[in-house]
Amino acid sequence: MKTLQRSWLLITLFLLSSYSNYLQEISSITCVPDPVTGSFKNATEIIQVLDSMVYMGIPGVSIGIQSSDGYWEHSSGFAKLEDQIPMEPCHLIYLQSIAKLYLATATLKLKEQGKLELDAPIGTYLPTRITRYIDKSEKITVRMLLNHTSGIPEYNDAPAYIAYLLQHPDHVFSPEDYLKYIDGRSLSFDPGSKYSYRNTNYLILALLVDVITGDHAAYMRQEIFEPLNLRNTLYRAKPDYLNDGRLINSYWDRHSDGIIENVSQMQRTNVASLIGDDGIVATPEDAIKFLNALMNEQIINKGSLAEMMDWQLNSDGTPAYGLGLDYTLFPGENIGFGHSGGGLGGGSELYYFPEKDLYYCIGINLGIITEGPLNDQILPLVEKLHKTILK
């Protein structure tokens, strides 16, 4: 039995030596925001709602509002719980799917410059090494990618993708890695026949803009970020562009039991891998500057903006989505144009309310793509926040 005892001893030693203190947290710095020059009429009530959201389970929240009273911002909770670093408006929040609005804007800019036709088949621009993953790509136009009517399947609901992402949280996916998850899958519906939101559309759109411009991210920086002086908006300027101390830590209720864990490394790696459908981090102020410029025809012209607002309809006949622009009916029948975003470790909203001439951006560092009791508790508060803003 001595050999058996020795082998167990070896195994135990191995297990002890291979065990490491795995950490997901990233360093978030304490940042000091510039003094706010503007105000907002319902600021006190909004602060109360934000504090309630934190009390009910959001680690940290940051908001910015641009109204006739100027720009006002506020944060509540923590950018990093472990070190008790307060969330501040100068922290960078994950815009998540709001990135689609930026890419759509860049695409319309290309159309204005005569470098792209919205109704051309995507194969006009994309090489076969990309189109070979897409069923009936010859029937799909650039516009169908922009307004989610292509029928191309979603890559991120593939069980193989979800399993691999969870097991390999530090894996950097290439765009082609994502496309492999739709390889061999048929279109969900005839191209152009209906609207169905898919992240894959914007992944492919980013690759298409890459072909035309050489680098879609560089083009977005050149045509959008730099002219608008968006110095607190980061998107793929360098491979480690998310290694910025102002970036918030991210938390996720993995098992839908109200217990959260730090998933910052996974969130950051995931977001840095995503192109077109995600990938931008910014301050709420910078996000609002962008939407304000877009709505005031400072980036694209009136005709392009009108195309952006050519709404696809929900199944109930209500407007849903234009070209990268979401149409949402908020409390009080207030129409909002903009986009929302959700990820494993963050959530965000960026909207313009034309009837109030008001812009609003919010970012939280709790994952909202999976359901859980925390999200259940927070949803009514988000609705209350909308009502308070639009009062």
Added chain:
Amino acid sequence: MVRIILITLLVLFWSISAKSQELEIGDYNKLPLVVTIQFHSLALPFSDLGLSNFGIGLGTEVNWNKDHTLVQKFGISWLGNQSVGNRLILSSQFSWRPRLIDNFFTELKFGAGYLRANRPTDSFKLINGAWEPIGRKGKGMLAIPIGVSLGYENFSENHLFAPFVSYDFLLASGYSRSIPLVPETLLQIGSRIHFK
């Protein structure tokens, strides 16, 4: 990785070469100790295979028939997986174990078990509006394991050890509201040890 392979080879070598003193035939299959080293992954079947996420398992089994071809297995495993959290699995599987040639056997098995999935990092719980650290507290789930094995056993020469390799696929329920089922896989290398 080199360490894993070396230890695996060492255990297999000892398993195959070590022999006990003579055993009574009737004693051979009475509650053997089953010892395994295991490699865990949160993955679909036969994807993402690799010798990582090391774990160990202990178990035993009882025969349903005299031919030792129908077996009920009981086991407990601890699996280290720093990406998705360590696992503790308690399970029982019914096994059909037909003989192949030259004392080699194959096995098809299925059953049910309890899977305790820890979190990979320290976690927090909201208590009166403040987040309190609670360690890596995990979640218990029902698991349905199915698997296949290939092994060697020698009744006639009264070998003490019966080495085998096994591949199990587990479907764990209740991971979260949005992900009700998660696939997990186990590559197991081990041996039954038939004490006298």
